[in-house]
Amino acid sequence: MRGFIRGTHHLTFCVGGAQEDYDFHVRLLGLKSVKKTVLFDGEIPIYHLYYGNRLGDPSTLLTAFPYRQAGWMGKRGTNQAKSLNLSVPADALGFWADRLSEHGVEHERGERFGTERLFFRHPCGIEYQIVGDPDTDDREPYDAVVPAEHAIRGAYGTTTSVRETDPQHFFFTEALGGELVSSEGPHHQYRIGDEQGYGRQLELAEEPDLPQGTWQFGEGTIHHQAFDVVSAANQQEVKDWIVGLGFTDVSEPKDRGYFFSMYCRSPGGLLVEIAYGTPQGFTIDESEEELGTHMCIPPHWEDRRSEISQLEPIETVETVVG
């Protein structure tokens, strides 16, 4: 390919209640709430909640749109992203099995592609996997809730449900420069990105008999996977490469406040974003010590504070002001 992909930048999904989502990611999974803001697209105010490590480094970020208050439901199915897969050290899997049990979260333990995994669900129904990653992972774990030795490191990757593999195989290998690593029956694993990246495992699950999943914003569905393309110049190069293959619907760059994004619907249904961060990252509107403690309103929503204040309140570990 022309240009390069580093690895995952963030994973974004539509959940139910904001409190339920906060409790799941912060109180159960032990991630840090690094930013509370609103979804930049659309006509109605929707929270955009970011979770990650201390500074919200690329590949540690999970971001949620809570849609229950608005009443928008999604439908899970095929031709759609299916599972969010998170890395922990390989010997931490027992800790996580116990922790999920203690919190009353049903889970199954299994093995796939040579890694031990826990399969469970977000309260809104989205599938999650905790993957015991045997590889070295230098990402800084957030250790305020879960001890560092067991803590989630960030994205391992995603699984996308497809009717057939060929179109997405083409996209993963040609458009994203990845390689097929392994196949186990209906499951296939690809690796994308470079040695400095994380969240490089993209998996497919062949599920030809499932109905089509929805792509619009709606509770209970994964919305997109963002890949880190590091710089504006490389983002443009990757876009030109993907467009040159015939995927002409790569969007214009969008200013997301903390990073700049382009979007492209891949043929297996996964919405792909290519993003690069700003130098300030999440400290552009909050100090490092206060990350996640304000309701951060983007300039173009500033005159709609009264609407935003109607969003359900979230009881948090940190003190939220404004």
Ligand SMILES: [Fe+2]
């Ligand atoms: Fe995104």
